[in-house]
Every structure is written in C-alpha cells, then in structure tokens.
Amino acid sequence: MIVIIDYGMGNLGSIQNMLKKVGAEVVISCKPTVIASADKLILPGVGSFDNGMSKLKALGLLTVLHQKVVDDKIPILGICLGMQLMTKSSEEGLEKGLGWINADTVRFTFSSNVYRVPHMGWNTTQAVRQSKLMSGLGNELRFYFAHSYHVMCHDDADILARTTYAHEFTSAIEHENIAGVQFHPEKSHKYGMQLLKHYAFRF
Numbered sequence: 059m060i061v062i063i064d065y066g067m068g069n070l071g072s073i074q075n076m077l078k079k080v081g082a083e084v085v086i087s088c089k090p091t092v093i094a095s096a097d098k099l100i101l102p103g104v105g106s107f108d109n110g111m112s113k114l115k116a117l118g119l120l121t122v123l124h125q126k127v128v129d130d131k132i133p134i135l136g137i138c139l140g141m142q143l144m145t146k147s148s149e150e151g152l153e154k155g156l157g158w159i160n161a162d163t164v165r166f167t168f169s170s171n172v173y174r175v176p177h178m179g180w181n182t183t184q185a186v187r188q189s190k191l192m193s194g195l196g197n198e199l200r201f202y203f204a205h206s207y208h209v210m211c212h213d214d215a216d217i218l219a220r221t222t223y224a225h226e227f228t229s230a231i232e233h234e235n236i237a238g239v240q241f242h243p244e245k246s247h248k249y250g251m252q253l254l255k256h257y258a259f260r261f
Contacts, residue, residue, distance in 0.1 A: 060258060061096035063123075064088040065113040067139060068102025072244035076251050082258035090122040098132060098258070099123075103139025107163060107207070108151030110143050120156075127158060131235045133261050135191075141231065141238030142209060150207055158236050161211040166223070173224040176206040183229050183241065185219045190260045191237050191253065192219060192230065199249050201229075201241035208240060237261060 060082055062070050070086045077084040087093060101123075103110055114120055126132050136144050145155045148163035155163070166175045183199045185192045192199070199219075208227040211217050218237070219230035231238045237257070243250030 059096055060084040060098045060100060061093050062086045062100045062102060063093065063119065063140075065110070065117055065119065067105050067110050067113060068137065069104065069242070069244050070102060073100060073102055073137070073254070076244050076254050077258060080251060080255040080258060082254075084258075088117050088119070090118060093119065093122050093126065096126065096132065098261070099126060099134040100137065100257075101134060101140035101143065102137045103141075103143060104204075105139055106150055107139065107142060107148035107155070108153045110139050111151075111153040111155065114143070123156070127236065133235050133237070133257070135257050135261070136236075136238035137244075138205060138240060138242055141240055142207060144231075144236060144238055145209055148207060159209070159211065159216055159231060159233055159238070160213045161209050161216065161228075161231070163207050164210050165207050166227075168224050170224070176204060177208075177223045178204045181221050181223060181241075183219045183221045185230070186217055189218055189232050189237075191232060191256050195249060195252055195256070200246070201239075201243065201249055202245040203229075203241045205240060209238070 221229035
C-alpha cells in the first residue's frame with residue numbers, strides 16, 4: 059500500500075486519482091500508525107519550506123518518517139516541495155530539512171529579466187542515468203513545473219534528471235530508496251501517469 063502523507067501542503071487528491079488509474083493501492087493519511095504500515099510513501103508539497111517542516115513536526119511525523127525511510131528503507135517519492143524537504147536546508151527559510159539527501163535548496167537567480175521566477179509551466183526533462191523510476195519513459199520528457207527554488211545536490215550520483223531554465227538545474231533525484239521530482243507528475247498527463255506507475259510497481 060502507498061500512503062500519501064497529508065500534512066496540508068499538496069495536491070493529494072490528484073496524486074491519489076492518478077495512482078488509482080494505474081491500479082495502485084493508495085490512501086491519504088496524516089496518522090503515524092497508517093504511515094508506519096505503508097509499503098511506499100509519497101511526500102507531496104506546495105508552499106514554503108519552513109511551513110512544510112513545521113507542519114510535519116506539529117503532526118508528530120518526523121519520528122515515523124525517519125524510521126520508515128532511514129531505518130527500514132522503504133521507498134519514498136518527494137514531489138515539488140516534498141523533494142526540497144528531503145534536503146538539509148533551504149534559502150527560503152531557517153528550518154532544517156529532513157537531511158535525507160546531501161543537498162540544499164536554493165532560489166533561482168538570473169542576471170536577465172527574460173526568465174521570471176517562479177519557473178512555471180511545461181518544460182522538458184533529461185534523465186542523466188538509468189533508473190527504475192524514469193527509464194523507459196522516452197528520451198525527451200515533458201512535465202509541469204511550478205517553483206521558485208530548486209535542489210542543488212552536493213553528490214552528482216544523486217542526480218537523476220536535469221532541466222534547463224536559463225541554466226541547468228536538478229529536476230529529479232534518486233538515492234537508494236529515496237526519489238524526488240521537482241515537477242508535478244499529477245499535472246503532467248501521460249508522462250506523469252507513467253512515472254507514477256513506475257514508482258508504484260517498479261521502484
């Protein structure tokens with residue numbers, strides 16, 4: 059069973075519906091007991107870094123998440139803010155992140171006014187290595203983005219895919235049982251559905 063973590067920060071229903079369409083067993087919950095019973099987890103997220111970490115703490119989820127992800131090593135997929143929360147810190151706030159990935163979250167900065175923040179809309183993504191999550195989806199993938207910050211990995215081995223918006227940035231990560239995508243698969247039609255199917259049945 060896949061549990062989508064409900065901490066008040068994401069498009070939970072859209073993710074659940076897409077997973078159900080591909081035949082996955084999935085529930086939405088904020089209860090530690092339900093999360094503890096999960097075979098796989100999804101950490102979605104829309105909003106600010108500090109608010110996201112504060113809500114996870116307020117719901118008492120940090121201990122069970124650490125147990126499941128770090129100790130038990132069950133698969134987890136972070137989406138947008140959920141991926142950023144897996145890093146050590148963010149320029150957006152003062153809270154420490156979950157620290158599961160050797161990375162930090164930084165704001166887009168451009169010398170030209172041509173590129174606006176947030177990066178919003180469809181963009182192509184290039185996988186940089188083989189993975190169970192993205193392999194077989196095609197050479198040029200299109201996903202929907204909506205973000206002002208992006209993950210900067212300190213270990214290139216954790217980078218799964220890159221996207222260009224004025225400059226290259228990491229748009230997907232994978233480290234052992236931990237995966238994350240900066241884009242929104244639940245808003246990305248066929249490519250997003252296929253990626254979630256891969257997560258449900260291959261990752």
